[in-house]
Amino acid sequence: MPQADPHRPADDEAILAARALLASAATAVLAVLGDTGWPMTSRIALQTDAAGVPLAMLSGLALHTRALQRDPRAALLIDAPAEADARGTALNRARLSLQVRAVPAPDSDHERLGAAWRARDPKAAVYLQLPDFRFWRLTIRGGLLNQGFGRATLFGPDDLAGASDPQT
Secondary structure, three states, rough: OOOOOOEOOOOOOHHHHHHHHHHHEHHHEEEEEEEOEEEEEEEEEEEEEEOOOOOEEEEEOHHEEEEHHHHOEEEEEEOOHHHHHOOOOHHHEEEEEEEEEEOOHHHHHHHHOOOOOOHHHHHHHHHHHHEEEEEEEEEEOOOOOOEOOOOOOEEEEEOOOOHHOOOO
């Protein structure tokens, strides 16, 4: 007998929760394929642009940036802060796993994106002045919102609207 799908449909409540988690994120874990073909992870600075598209500010010296230059497929893990949930265990906190395609933002967008980034994270100004840092757009291809036991929702490329629009 086939097993029932344990994932909920991407309803309005789950979409709003995923968007809120994404919009409030200041960091994420980025997973890429390293030069050996094996996965590697790194914690990165993350924000979203006005359309809700995830943006990363990455150093060209970092291994994960070089990996994205070779293969733009990546994954993000964004989790709710520990204080956001009083249930006590990390497995009960909301977390959003996203499959993304990473593309460097055009150099012509750097000043505008940098101003928006500094407005949310003034301490990042020092990194924005370094010549090896640039912005990357992370176009969402799909993902999973897990809000605790029995509360997992799969998302397709269109479920997070502006966050998955390849033209932004």
